[in-house]
Amino acid sequence: MSEVFLLLLFILWLQFPPTKPKVPSAMCTRIEIFQLLHKYYQTGDLIIGMIGTQFGCMLDEIVFSEHPKTKFINQVLSVPKNYQQVLSLIFAVKEINENPKLLPNISLGFQIYDSYVNARMTHQNTLKLLSSLERIVPNFKCDMQKNLIAVIGGRNSDISLHIATILGTYKIPQISYCTLSPMVRAKTQLLSFYRMVPNEEYQYSGIVHLLLHFRWIWIGIVTADDENGERFVQTLMPMLSQHGICTAFTEKTPAIAQAVEMLLSIETLNVKAISISNSKVKVYVVNARPQIITCLTWLIYLSAMLEDLSTVSMGKVWIMTAQWDFSFQTMQRYFDIEIFNGALSVAIHSSEVLEFHNFLQIQHPNMHKGDAFFRVFWEKAFNCLFSDSNEDKESSDTCTGQEKLENLPGILFEMSMTGQSYSVYNAVYAIAQTLHKIYKSKPNFITFVDRGLLDPSSLQPWQLHPFLKDISFNNSVGDTVAFDENGELASGFDIINWVTLPNQSLLKRKVGRMNPRTVQGEQFTIYEEAITWHNMFNEVLPLSVCNDNCHPGYSRKKKEGKPFCCYDCNPCPDGKFSDQNDMDDCSRCPGDQFPNKNRDQCLPKDLNFLSFTExxxxxxxxxxxxxxxxxxxxxxxxxxxxxxxxxxxxxxxxxxxxxxxxxxxxxxxxxxxxQPKIMTCYLRxxxxxxxxxxxxxxxxxxxxxxxxxxxxxxxxxxxxxxxxxxxxxxxxxxxxxxxxxxxxxxxxxxPPFPDLDMHSVAEEIVVECNEGSxxxxxxxxxxxxxxxxxxxxxxxxxxxxxxxxxxxxxxxxxxxxxxxxxxxxxxxxxxxxxxxxxxxxxxxxxxxxxxxxxxxxxxxxxxxxxxxxxxxxxxxxxxx
Structure with missing residues (x-):
């Protein structure tokens, strides 16, 4: 399938969405069936809930001329890589249940729903976590009541806030695994909210340090045209200006409501293509939320239909924020990922959990009975359909179940644990360590459990907070997991270099670290020799400046009406020099030296006096x-x-x-x-x-x-x-x-006296008799x-x-x-x-x-x- 055909399909799909499928049951709507299919429940004495983000959907607007109900339109996006977060939770629960030293004789279970990147769906599924039955009855108690102890989610600040508004009422701990943007009322009202990610300010500081290290002072910013995007710009730009970095432009990708208008407007498309293809701007800082990356990718490839792709997007350095993990939707699987080759990203710190790689290798469709996510993930990832699927099989291969996850391209699935999955893994262990600490604090806990005298369900979620706030432990790979006073992970960020390969696979190299909590001088480290740049740079460090550097012998002069990074280069005046690039002003040589012809260094002056030998x-x-x-x-x-x-x-x-x-x-x-002496000066x-x-x-x-x-x-x-x-x-x-x-x-x-005149003759020291008076x-x-x-x-x-x-x-x-x-x-x-x-x-x-x-x-x-x-x-x- 050609790329152009994919683009046209996407535009047509946006303009003419598919018709609503038939409802197989008169007792429930299509969206309810859809939700029942996409869940995963495993029993246990204590249940950990999760609201993940693997799918996206678009819903009809509510029409008040008929009885209110939720109507399903279609599944829009599927991100196979995000399923690794579900597998990370499953793996962590499995490890804890098999560990006799951690929560002995108590089993953990889980219940997983999807947010569908939609407020209504997020609220509905959060309420289902609180309900005993399939119907949403949060406060109803029955014999089938599950003991929900904590919830992990969501993927971004909006989804996390939707979840927190409900869980906060019940004081159920919520640990977000990828929420970096500051949340409204997080410190004052969302007292049950924790983040398994560091403070976002560290991310901004890491980006600034990265730009300064490579002397990139002329950059572009790409963000969303919404409140989060505006906050990103308003926070980052003052820090950039404070450190002498200029912003050439700020490109805002459209919101979903504006997508069709943008894609169908050639004029708008041209404007954005010209902005991104600015030849002088080689470095782009991208607020890499999934919807922004999606719009940016489509924009690049749609722009390529109007101009040569190499002039539009190639030869750029993309600096991504930590929300990015190089995940493409299945409809983008045929895109050439070379455009992001050599990209750098600030990433949530992660370490390789060796057993997790082995866990992924043995994954098989038959292992996930009751997991409604796995079949969809498998079909989308391998572009096939199972034999019992109701969808049209004419255009797709049949899934055999023998496919291997390690054969998938990196844009769809990675065998190493991503930063988001690592956060989920640590969140599960943080909950388990908290529970272990609580039960150990009760007298004779082990004895009671062995005799069956203690019911784990008697523990209430609100009882976790005093222990969870102070939790601190080393996980299985030796990393310390602890929350700071704001309920955020007391850690820093990694700097990742993404190297793409022709077969759509990728290499993820950790090339630096940003951790303000370490000792002074070691808060930012970067291993420049380990970085692979885009092949258009020929392994040479790319430059991103408004104009060429002013070489030694010149000083900078600001251009009127231009940002402070744009300047002219003026030669140093007589008697001054500059020995570094981009000097703001030329300096005077010491009194016994003078600038050379090029005015880029000082030379020692010769003594000037009337000699008998000349x-x-x-x-x-x-x-x-x-x-x-x-x-x-x-x-x-x-x-x-x-x-x-x-x-x-x-x-x-x-x-x-x-x-x-x-x-x-x-x-x-x-x-x-x-040469003048004291006596000769007296006598002259x-x-x-x-x-x-x-x-x-x-x-x-x-x-x-x-x-x-x-x-x-x-x-x-x-x-x-x-x-x-x-x-x-x-x-x-x-x-x-x-x-x-x-x-x-x-x-x-x-009386007259011998004197040295340093200034009368530019290149010499005049040895003279000062007349005194x-x-x-x-x-x-x-x-x-x-x-x-x-x-x-x-x-x-x-x-x-x-x-x-x-x-x-x-x-x-x-x-x-x-x-x-x-x-x-x-x-x-x-x-x-x-x-x-x-x-x-x-x-x-x-x-x-x-x-x-x-x-x-x-x-x-x-x-x-x-x-x-x-x-x-x-x-x-x-x-x-």
Whole structure:
């Protein structure tokens, strides 16, 4: 039978349900006969009731124009795997009855009905558990009264609540084996209700931990369009957001009433297919209640009729909640289960009960006399009919009874105990252990039972509660079974990896555990290497993000109007780096490091200072040495020719002082080369300021001397008394002492010191001399500039005096060069960093000093060396 044909049959069945079969008896309705067929009763001193869920049905709406009655329409769904829960109860009762140490001489029986996933049917069958006869008479007592001691059920919160509203009236303990959703009034009014499953909050926490472990931050949520689905979304989404996980969309599967409309609406179908086939969303969290999985499966395959199946559903990671046990209805047995290959599910903790596997292997139709569930299960599971069946046998094989359960595909039946079956198994043992504890608490209980003096039926169900609440024991596989203060199982969840095989069988691997009751750090464990992913991932961990990760060297920037998981990647700005994926912001490197070109790591900075070994330092060293040598040479020439008129003219002592100060100026520039030390930092600016002040003071004194000399030659002039070495020396000493005083104050208040500048140059640490007080530094420069301006002004005013007797023109030009150099020095100095700032200052010192040396002394050296004939007194007087 093709898949498309199955889909069409399902749609037609929903639209045109089969007609009602004939009622074989006038005394009862068809639904009552249907219920009588689907029950299983085994006698015992104490009876455990069970409301299971193997079938589903649709019922007619009540019409008030006729006498009220329940009408059966048809059996809709059959889930063969759910019958394992019945077998689990039977197996547990059998073990307890055969155990001489547990409830000796007292037998347990059971009575099983089905809920049919329907409120009316659930209420009706719950009342039948309370009744003595087949008719519903709950409070009627007779000799055939069965001693119902507890009830196990139901499959979900709705069914459990229907059961609890009746059992709570009689205070009969009810243990649900798969109810995870919070139940209304469970803590306040449903005092007889227990759950053989952990708190649902642990399941949400497990899902969040699972997503965070695999860094899945862009997911889709699939849930039902009902109250339970809304509660699931409202509980899970805040936890996801709190942990940085975004929800791309929330897809709600339709309720049963909406199923036909959805399946027949191509437009609606397209919308849901596009939502599920979102290429960027690789991970789906599914609130895996059976009806949701049914709708989701149909949606996937109906969507495949419109689009390529691989683009719609393949290559996804399905994360299922604990309600799922990979059970398909018989009408879905031909579906390709590969779509769920590699799925992960949070599952009720279970352990393998070895004897249960052997128990399943020997199951045979002849073993279940009176079990109305078994024949239907066998026929649906093996797609056959027994020879005495009243149904049409033309399209089905005949059941031989020799079929083996281990040959069934995993989607229909598993040979290992499922989580729900394990919960049923533990629930039966919890009841038995409670009864054992009660009877042992009575004096001489064993003696009374042996003599037949104690009637087990005298025990009332309400007497179980004080003992059941505090029950704690280890089951046959060593797991601890106990209830917490809320009547829930004090345990956690398993994480299961589902691997599908081509023959419709499956492997169920336990790959992790979520148990908040364990020690900190071990509450969540996952064995990633044990997980088998969908084959479209080629065994590579799937990714589910809104966009690609921001690699190192980039930081995330939120996209406007998008969830916080969607972002752009911006390169790190200058001076910052990021060394991990998806950094919210780039970080600054430590002060002694800088980011590399890719800005994904920090590199150590090199020391930045003007070294004697680098080309720039060598060049400046050679220049300073050369100019110093020239200064010394000029000084030697002047000393050798000290008796000549050109040397004697204009104060010979000032000339020597100027040459010596220029010599020292060239040498003081060497203090700026090399790694700064404490002493060099003290001497740099101080020596430079004082020596230059002496040089400029000499120039100023020479200029003033020339001016006074010419003024003194005038008849009757009073300036003659000022002409001489006293005035020149006073000017030199006075101007120099002022600069010395400034430097002394500087050294005493905030002297320069070696410093490391981490930020001026991105990739280097600038080793420099911190000026200490920048104000005092500029005071030194300012005073030096003041002397230079005064010297330039005086020399400019005296430029027209006779050249043979004064140097006014040369001094004017030299001071022009000097001022030009230092005016250009200030902006150049402020605009450079590191060793280049030092180089600019050295250049300014050398250039200004060379300007003074060249402009003032080169004309005199020319005459002394090349034109000695002009260096005579007669020649100078004649020229005058």
């Amino acid at each position: 080309p720039l330092g060598i060049t400046l060293l050679l220049l300073a040495s050369s100019f110093s040598l020239i200064s010394a040479l000029v000084l030697g020439i002047f000393i050798k020719n000290r008796n000549t008129p050109i040397v004697k003219a204009n104060n010979q002592d000032l000339t020597y002082s100027l040459l010596i100060s220029l010599f020292l100026c060239f040498f003081c520039s060497l203090l700026f080369i090399g 600016q101080i020596a430079f300021g004082i020596i230059f002040s002496v040089a400029v003071s000499c120039v100023l004194a020479k200029t003033i001397t020339v001016v006074l000399a010419f003024m003194a030659t005038k008849p009757g002039s009073r300036m003659r008394k000022w002409v001489g070495k006293r005035l020149a020396n006073s000017i030199l000493l006075g101007c120099s002492l002022i600069q010395v005083s400034i430097c002394a104050v500087w050294l005493c208040t905030a 920048i104000t005092m530094f500029y005071c030194v420069l300012g005073y030096l500039g003041f002397l230079a301006v005064i010297s330039f002004t005086v020399a400019f005013l005296a430029r027209n005096l006779p050249d043979s007797f004064n140097e006014a023109k040369f001094i004017t030009f030299s001071m022009l060069v000097f001022c030009s150099v230092w005016l250009s020095f200030i902006p150049a100095y402020l605009s450079t960093k590191g060793k280049y700032m030092v180089a600019v200052e050295i250049f300014a010192i050398l250039a200004s000093s060379a300007g003074l040396l060249g402009c003032i002394f080169s004309p005199k050296c020319y005459i002394i060396i090349l034109k000695p004939g002009l260096n005579t007194k007669d020649q100078l007087i004649r020229r005058y």
